[in-house]
Amino acid sequence: MSFHEVRFPADLSFGSVGGPERRTDIVTLTSGHEERNTPWAHSRRRYDAGLGLRSLDDVEALVAFFEARRGQLYGFRWKDWSDYKSCAPSKQISGTDQVIARGDGVTKSFPLIKTYRSGLHSYARPVTKPVKGSVLAAVQDVEMREGVHFTTDVETGILTFVEAPMKGLEVSAGFEFDVPVRFDTDRINVSVASFRAGQVPDVPVVEVRV
Structure with a gap:
């Protein structure tokens, strides 16, 4: 598996939003009861790296990290400040x-x-x-x-x-x-004008199995 043993800048992941997700298959029977099952033995975590950005210098650091990982190609370490x-x-x-x-x-x-x-x-x-x-x-x-x-x-x-x-x-x-993750996009859209107005880019990150 393609994975870089490097951590996403911890000061940028601080303030991000994310957490675990599960996959549950639900079948509703004719009686109204439900049968629930899951194909996943473990949860998978998702985060938004864009929400931790506070300055244009942060944007530059994000872009550099993104380019070095070739977008979604290489995984990396992520510090989940809510659970580390x-x-x-x-x-x-x-x-x-x-x-x-x-x-x-x-x-x-x-x-x-x-x-x-x-x-x-x-x-x-x-x-x-x-x-x-x-x-x-x-x-x-x-x-x-x-x-x-x-x-x-x-x-x-x-x-x-x-x-x-x-x-x-x-x-x-x-x-x-740390959580092993990768970027969940091959594109980052940044508008300097909108960022200064308080908007940040959407940069999804998803956990990977290693």
């Missing part, structure tokens, strides 16, 4: 934020996930683009040291321990992460 931590936005990351697995005494590598809970239900979101240097890990609440006890592949979100966690022990992690 393994913990609540107001808290500090810790190695016990997210339970990602239980040891079996053999497996050394584990994919990072973030679990969303509401009531009795939950959803485990794969995290494939952790931020370099932000990952913390623990085994049964005992903090591990990156580079000593484990390593992280920031391009895939795979955490690998030097020694496999013992069977039954809880493996957890904390991290910041």
Whole structure:
């Protein structure tokens, strides 16, 4: 897959609008009841990068980034300011934020996930683009040291321990992460006059599977 390991300028994504979307197929039966199903195991996020622009210098930075990605051709990292931590936005990351697995005494590598809970239900979101240097890990609440006890592949979100966690022990992690995205357009329309009047270009961005 064509992907550039570079983040869209975080100061430009701040102020953008977006979030997760789901695809649900709904069939209404003759009785009036509904049957609902989804072909998607995971949600997909969409954003509008244009809403984070505040000056003509911002527009120039956007155009440069867009051109370097060749429009929709290459994916890139995006910081979702509303959801970029393994913990609540107001808290500090810790190695016990997210339970990602239980040891079996053999497996050394584990994919990072973030679990969303509401009531009795939950959803485990794969995290494939952790931020370099932000990952913390623990085994049964005992903090591990990156580079000593484990390593992280920031391009895939795979955490690998030097020694496999013992069977039954809880493996957890904390991290910041980006969303893998691409531009959802091959064209950007900018009017200098309208931008100075308070209007910004529509620059759609969509999450990609990696």
